[in-house]
Amino acid sequence: MEKLMEQFLEQSAQAEDGFYRMEEQRLQAEDRRREAEHARELHMLQMLGQMFANGASSSSSTHPQRKTLTLVISAVLERYYALGSTSHKGMEDDILSLVKTIIPPLTSKKHKGQDGRIGIIGGCQDYTGAPYFAAISALKVGADLSHVFCTKDAATVIKSYSPELIVHPVLDSPNAVEEIEKWLPRLHGLVVGPGLGRDDFLLKTAKEVIERSKARDIPIVIDADGLWLVTQQPSVIQGYQKGILTPNFMEFTRLYEALHHEPMDSSDHQRGVLQVSAAMGNLTLVLKGEQDLITDGSRVFSCSVEGSGRRCGGQGDLLSGSMGVLAHWAHTASTAGTVRSVNPSVVAAFGACSLTRQCNSQAFQQHGRSTTTSDMIQEIGSAFKKLFES
Numbered sequence: 106m107e108k109l110m111e112q113f114l115e116q117s118a119q120a121e122d123g124f125y126r127m128e129e130q131r132l133q134a135e136d137r138r139r140e141a142e143h144a145r146e147l148h149m150l151q152m153l154g155q156m157f158a159n160g161a162s163s164s165s166s167t168h169p170q171r172k173t174l175t176l177v178i179s180a181v182l183e184r185y186y187a188l189g190s191t192s193h194k195g196m197e198d199d200i201l202s203l204v205k206t207i208i209p210p211l212t213s214k215k216h217k218g219q220d221g222r223i224g225i226i227g228g229c230q231d232y233t234g235a236p237y238f239a240a241i242s243a244l245k246v247g248a249d250l251s252h253v254f255c256t257k258d259a260a261t262v263i264k265s266y267s268p269e270l271i272v273h274p275v276l277d278s279p280n281a282v283e284e285i286e287k288w289l290p291r292l293h294g295l296v297v298g299p300g301l302g303r304d305d306f307l308l309k310t311a312k313e314v315i316e317r318s319k320a321r322d323i324p325i326v327i328d329a330d331g332l333w334l335v336t337q338q339p340s341v342i343q344g345y346q347k348g349i350l351t352p353n354f355m356e357f358t359r360l361y362e363a364l365h366h367e368p369m370d371s372s373d374h375q376r377g378v379l380q381v382s383a384a385m386g387n388l389t390l391v392l393k394g395e396q397d398l399i400t401d402g403s404r405v406f407s408c409s410v411e412g413s414g415r416r417c418g419g420q421g422d423l424l425s426g427s428m429g430v431l432a433h434w435a436h437t438a439s440t441a442g443t444v445r446s447v448n449p450s451v452v453a454a455f456g457a458c459s460l461t462r463q464c465n466s467q468a469f470q471q472h473g474r475s476t477t478t479s480d481m482i483q484e485i486g487s488a489f490k491k492l493f494e495s
């Protein structure tokens with residue numbers, strides 16, 4: 106009987122492997138097709154650009170001719186962005202199935218720590234809830250250990266919220282960077298910003314910790330006041346392929362304007378996220394909102410898992426904390442060759458957005474208007490199961 110059971114389990118594991126291999130191949134083929142389409146569009150654009158330049162410099166060219174060319178170019182541009190950038194329901198399902206492939210199996214063969222040790226840089230006198238939400242969400246998603254590096258006066262408060270968290274009161278100490286660096290070799294993912302505040306000394310420490318984490322190749326999610334820092338000094342994370350930015354609309358606008366020195370065209374978010382990601386060296390970016398837009402500069406995925414109309418503070422912290430764990434899992438899966446067709450940071454971002462929205466929807470069904478982030482955190486287990494384990 107036991108043998109039969111073993112055979113059965115082995116066969117189902119093989120069948121599952123086969124399914125994911127085929128799914129991966131299908132996605133790769135789809136990618137190749139889109140890339141070819143992209144290349145054709147780009148070639149057309151270049152030709153049109155040349156024609157336009159020739160037309161504009163030629164004395165014989167008439168004003169209506171130029172106008173027509175301009176119209177053609179903008180039509181092609183629009184098509185180019187549409188082709189390269191929009192995601193549809195089928196793509197959402199595809200990427201959701203990729204998220205499933207990065208989740209490490211729960212087995213009795215692993216020891217504590219192997220599924221992730223996540224660090225949160227944030228927590229100061231004013232904000233103790235945000236780092237708590239991020240850190241506890243990382244644990245509830247499946248990290249084994251969650252560390253919070255906060256200021257001295259925030260530490261006791263955060264500890265009192267939960268015995269599950271490891272809290273280090275070091276962020277405002279004179280040797281904060283060295284204190285935090287001691288832990289970096291043990292961390293698999295870092296979330297910088299929830300409840301960090303905007304004190305110059307704390308931002309300077311956060312910057313140095315980001316630099317040292319990059320040197321160790323640790324995935325880094327930057328949120329909230331961490332994004333304030335990036336807006337002041339984009340180079341701190343520019344081009345780091347294991348970095349993810351998670352701005353809300355306000356934070357995104359600030360970043361856009363700092364990078365482009367002009368107001369953002371708020372009627373075209375898709376173009377905006379592509380531009381910011383490109384300016385940041387193809388960094389993965391999540392613009393949170395009615396639909397979350399996720400891009401690494403090559404195309405835009407939109408996550409529209411149903412949430413609710415309730416927008417209580419702290420939902421973004423749940424998002425960034427869970428993304429810290431998923432980013433670790435996604436990059437591990439990528440190194441193992443499991444995820445190839447889509448940037449692992451994008452897979453992690455999509456997973457965290459879907460999860461946050463699903464938690465919001467489930468919590469709202471029970472609590473309606475009085476839903477808070479703590480209610481959403483209670484839903485992480487069942488939302489995760491519904492989205493990724495069914």
Ligand SMILES: NC(=O)C1=CN([C@@H]2O[C@H](COP(=O)(O)OP(=O)(O)OC[C@H]3O[C@@H](n4cnc5c(N)ncnc54)[C@H](OP(=O)(O)O)[C@@H]3O)[C@@H](O)[C@H]2O)[C@@H](O)CC1
Pocket residue numbers: 231232233234235236298299300301302329330353354355356418419421422
């Ligand atoms: N319990 C806790 O401890 C929590 C602590 N938190 C921590 O607080 C810190 C500061 O973060 P933050 O987001 O409040 O600061 P900031 O970027 O100045 O935005 C302020 C203004 O921006 C606007 N605005 C916001 N979203 C927008 C949108 N989608 N679209 C348009 N506008 C939008 C809105 O402007 P208003 O509507 O008031 O005019 C808002 O007042 C940070 O460390 C964070 O982690 C939070 O995590 C919550 C839970």
Ligand SMILES: Nc1ncnc2c1ncn2[C@@H]1O[C@H](COP(=O)(O)OP(=O)(O)OP(=O)(O)O)[C@@H](O)[C@H]1O
Pocket residue numbers: 329352353354393394395396397412413416417418419420421422423424458461462
């Ligand atoms: N209008 C909306 N409709 C549905 N879901 C939304 C909407 N706006 C945000 N969300 C969801 O809430 C998550 C958090 O986004 P939000 O804009 O609240 O972040 P935030 O302002 O940084 O949060 P925080 O309060 O933690 O600072 C998003 O990832 C998204 O899934």
